[in-house]
Amino acid sequence: MPKPAPLESPTAPPLSERPLAVALAGMAALAVAMGIGRFAFTPLLPMMLHDGVVTLAGGSWLATANYLGYLIGALACMALPWVAPRARQRWHAARLARWGLAATVLLTLGMALPLPGTWPTLRFAAGVASALVFLNVSVWCMVRLVALGRAPLGGLIFCGPGLGIVLTGLSASAMVALGWPAAAGWAVFGVLSVGLCAAIWPVLQGLALPAPAAAAHAPGLVLPGQGPLARTGLTLAYGLAGLGYIVTATFLPVIARAALPAGSPWPDLFWPLFGAGVALGALLSTRTPAAWDRRWLLMAAYVVQAGAIALSLVWPGPLGFALGSLLLGLPFTAITFYALQEARRVWPAAGDSFPGLLTAAYGIGQIVGPPMVAWMLHHASTQGQGFVQGLAVAAAALVLGAVVYAAMAWRWPLSSGR
Numbered sequence: 001m002p003k004p005a006p007l008e009s010p011t012a013p014p015l016s017e018r019p020l021a022v023a024l025a026g027m028a029a030l031a032v033a034m035g036i037g038r039f040a041f042t043p044l045l046p047m048m049l050h051d052g053v054v055t056l057a058g059g060s061w062l063a064t065a066n067y068l069g070y071l072i073g074a075l076a077c078m079a080l081p082w083v084a085p086r087a088r089q090r091w092h093a094a095r096l097a098r099w100g101l102a103a104t105v106l107l108t109l110g111m112a113l114p115l116p117g118t119w120p121t122l123r124f125a126a127g128v129a130s131a132l133v134f135l136n137v138s139v140w141c142m143v144r145l146v147a148l149g150r151a152p153l154g155g156l157i158f159c160g161p162g163l164g165i166v167l168t169g170l171s172a173s174a175m176v177a178l179g180w181p182a183a184a185g186w187a188v189f190g191v192l193s194v195g196l197c198a199a200i201w202p203v204l205q206g207l208a209l210p211a212p213a214a215a216a217h218a219p220g221l222v223l224p225g226q227g228p229l230a231r232t233g234l235t236l237a238y239g240l241a242g243l244g245y246i247v248t249a250t251f252l253p254v255i256a257r258a259a260l261p262a263g264s265p266w267p268d269l270f271w272p273l274f275g276a277g278v279a280l281g282a283l284l285s286t287r288t289p290a291a292w293d294r295r296w297l298l299m300a301a302y303v304v305q306a307g308a309i310a311l312s313l314v315w316p317g318p319l320g321f322a323l324g325s326l327l328l329g330l331p332f333t334a335i336t337f338y339a340l341q342e343a344r345r346v347w348p349a350a351g352d353s354f355p356g357l358l359t360a361a362y363g364i365g366q367i368v369g370p371p372m373v374a375w376m377l378h379h380a381s382t383q384g385q386g387f388v389q390g391l392a393v394a395a396a397a398l399v400l401g402a403v404v405y406a407a408m409a410w411r412w413p414l415s416s417g418r
Contacts, residue, residue, distance in 0.1 A: 015203040019150035025203035026141035026157035029101060032193045032200075033133035035164010035275070037104040037126050038066060039249070040189050042165075043172035043271050046253050047182035053116060056254070060374040063250050064367060065120045069127025071363030076128075077135045078356025093140035094204050100132035101197050109190035112183045135359055138340060143208040155286030158333035162278025165329075167192070169272035176268060225412030230346050231354070235361045237404040238339050241302065242365025244398035247373055247390045248309055248328055249274070252321075255387050259316045266318045270325040277329025285334040293414045294342040299405040301331030301338070306398035309391050369394070 015021040041063065048054045054062065077096075080087065107126040111119060142154045168189060175185050248255070252274065256267035288297065308327035311320055340355055347354045373390040380386035 023153040023156040027160040029137045030160030031164035034161035040168040060370040063370040066123040066127040067366035069124035073128035073131025074359035093136035097136040100129040103129040105193045112186035140208045158282035159279045165275025173268035237401040239361030240397045240401035242362035246366045246369035247394040273325040274329040277326040278332045281330040281334040294338040295405045295409040299402045302398045302402035306395045309395040
C-alpha cells in the first residue's frame with residue numbers, strides 16, 4: 001500500500017500582505033513622521049528657550065517653516081498623479097514614504113547640531129518629509145487593508161502620531177529633570193527614529209493593491225453630495241481643523257508654564273496627555289460602524305476640540321489643562337481618518353490627489369496659526385492675553401468647521417446617495 005504524500009506546510013504570506021503587520025507598520029511610520037518629525041518640536045521648544053538658543057518669536061517662525069514645508073509636500077503629492085502619472089507609477093506610495101522616513105531621520109539628527117542658521121531649512125524640509133510619509137503611508141495602508149478585507153484596522157495607523165507624542169513628551173520631561181540640553185533631545189529622537197524605521201522597512205514595500213470601492217462607481221455618475229460643492233465644503237472644513245488645533249498643539253507647554261506657578265511639574269505632562277488622547281481616539285475610531293455618516297462624526301469631533309480649547313480658557317489650572325489636553329487629542333487623528341474616508345466617498349476617482357488637496361488645506365490652516373499668535377503676542381498688553389486671543393480664534397475656527405459639516409450632512413443626507 002503506497003504511503004500518503006506528506007502534507008506541504010503552507011507558505012507564510014509576506015509581511016506586506018498581513019493586515020496586522022500593515023497596520024502596525026503604518027502606525028510606526030506615522031509615529032516617526034508626525035510624532036517625532038513634526039511634533040517633537042513642541043516639548044523641545046521650552047528646552048530650546050531655556051538653553052537660550054531660540055526666542056519665543058523665533059520658535060513661532062521655526063514652527064511656521066515646518067508647516068510651510070508640510071503644505072509644499074502635500075501639494076506635491078496632490079499634483080504628482082495628474083502632472084506625471086508615469087512617474088507616479090515608478091515613485092509609488094511605498095517608495096515615497098520610505099524616502100520620506102529616511103529624510104525625517106537625517107533632519108531630526110540635524111537639529112542636534114549647533115548650527116541655528118540651518119534650523120529653518122531643516123524644519124521646512126522636515127515638513128515636506130512629514131507630508132510625503134503621512135499621505136503615502138495613509139493611502140498605501142488603507143488601500144492595502146481594504147483589499148485584504150480588513151478596512152477597520154485602518155484606524156490603528158492613526159494611533160502612530162499619538163504614541164509618538166506620548167513617547168517624545170515623556171522623554172523630554174525626563175530630560176528636563178536630568179538637566180539635558182535640547183540638542184541631546186533631538187539626537188535621542190533621531191536615534192529612536194532609526195530603530196522604528198528598521199521595523200517598518202520589511203513591510204512598507206510594493207504597490208498598494210487597487211481598492212474594490214474605487215471600481216464600484218460608474219464613470220461619470222455623480223451621486224448627491226459628491227459634486228464640486230461637496231468637495232469644496234470638505235476641503236474648507238478640513239483646513240479649519242488645521243488652524244483650530246495648531247495654536248494649542250504648538251504652544252501648549254509654553255501656555256501652561258505661563259499660567260501655572262513657577263516650578264510646577266504639570267506643564268511637562270500636558271503634551272503626553274494630548275498624545276494619549278490622540279492614540280485612544282484613533283483606537284476608538286476603528287470601532288465606528290461603517291454605516292455612520294462621517295460628516296456627523298467630524299462635526300462632533302470638531303465640537304469636542306473646540307470645547308477642549310474653551311476648557312483651557314475658563315479653567316486655567318492643572319485639572320483644566322489636563323482635561324483640555326486629553327479632549328483636544330481624542331479626536332485629533334480620528335478627524336483625519338474620517339476625512340480620508342469621506343474623501344474617498346465624495347471623489348472616488350481621485351483616490352491619490354484629493355487627500356493631497358485636503359492635507360494642503362490643513363497645512364494652510366497650520367501656517368496661519370503661529371504667525372497669528374506671534375502677532376497677537378506682540379500687540380497684546382501681556383503674554384497671557386495674547387495666548388487667550390489666539391485660543392479664542394482657534395476655537396471659533398473649529399466651531400465654523402462643525403457648522404460646515406452639519407450643513408453638508410443636512411443638504412445631502414447619506415440615505416439620498418444610496
